[in-house]
Amino acid sequence: KAGVTQTPRYLIKTRGQQVTLSCSPISGHRSVSWYQQTPGQGLQFLFEYFSETQRNKGNFPGRFSGRQFSNSRSEMNVSTLELGDSALYLCASSLAGHTEAFFGQGTRLTVV
Amino acid sequence: GIQVEQSPPDLILQEGANSTLRCNFSDSVNNLQWFHQNPWGQLINLFYIPSGTKQNGRLSATTVATERYSLLYISSSQTTDSGVYFCPAFHHGSGNTGKLIFGQGTTLQVKP
Numbered sequence: 001k002a003g004v005t006q007t008p009r010y011l012i013k014t015r016g017q018q019v020t021l022s023c024s025p026i027s028g029h030r031s032v033s034w035y036q037q038t039p040g041q042g043l044q045f046l047f048e049y050f051s052e053t054q055r056n057k058g059n060f061p062g063r064f065s066g067r068q069f070s071n072s073r074s075e076m077n078v079s080t081l082e083l084g085d086s087a088l089y090l091c092a093s094s095l096a097g098h099t100e101a102f103f104g105q106g107t108r109l110t111v112v
Numbered sequence: 113g114i115q116v117e118q119s120p121p122d123l124i125l126q127e128g129a130n131s132t133l134r135c136n137f138s139d140s141v142n143n144l145q146w147f148h149q150n151p152w153g154q155l156i157n158l159f160y161i162p163s164g165t166k167q168n169g170r171l172s173a174t175t176v177a178t179e180r181y182s183l184l185y186i187s188s189s190q191t192t193d194s195g196v197y198f199c200p201a202f203h204h205g206s207g208n209t210g211k212l213i214f215g216q217g218t219t220l221q222v223k224p
Contacts, residue, residue, distance in 0.1 A: 031210045032210075033210040033211065033212070035212075035214075037153070042214060042215075042216050042217070043198070043200075043214035044214075045211045045212065045213075048209055048210040048211060050209075050210070055209045055210070056209040056210070056211045058211070088153050090153075090155065092210065092212070094210055097209050097210035098142060098143055098202045098209065098210060099143065100143070100145065100157070100160040101145065101210065101212060102157060103147070103154060103155040103157075104154070105152065105153065105154045106153045106154060108153065
């Protein structure tokens with residue numbers, strides 16, 4: 001069966017712009033979580049969506065937001081981009097949230 | 113919050129050598145997983161191991177939940193084993209939400 005699909009794979013944006021990343025989970029999985037990975041901070045939890053509802057949120061500013069659609073696909077949006085937002089963004093898919101998670105290939109965002 | 117300590121932080125091996133990677137948790141955790149992050153950034157599932165021991169080829173893992181640690185054994189290492197290894201888990205007190213707690217990882221380099 002198909003894995004977790006993230007698009008786009010690479011992105012270059014300018015400071016002040018906004019960006020939208022997409023994640024399509026494994027068929028049948030209802031939980032999608034997002035993580036940011038940087039060399040300095042490691043892997044940090046952004047938020048989790050389950051059945052179109054945000055169920056948990058990490059310690060990130062309000063510029064980071066997300067949503068989940070009825071087909072479980074999820075998007076995350078970052079507004080007013082800063083240089084420090086440059087990172088690898090990973091999404092994870094699982095059946096129910098606290099069950100085995102599967103990650104996508106990630107979106108590598110560079111802010112210039 | 114809960115802390116995940118991974119050791120060693122860095123490991124250099126000669127091809128064919130064996131190694132043991134360790135994760136310690138500061139609090140009770142659920143549903144621990146082991147991942148290998150490849151050079152392109154994707155997290156590859158190795159084990160879903162809430163407790164007990166599992167083996168998959170040259171790799172095996174043991175989780176002792178009551179003592180809050182997990183071990184990953186790599187035998188007869190190959191250059192393709194190079195990368196970063198993570199052992200995230202869900203905090204026992206976080207309910208059923210999909211917030212994985214990550215450590216800083218163990219970076220393994222296997223030399224030919």
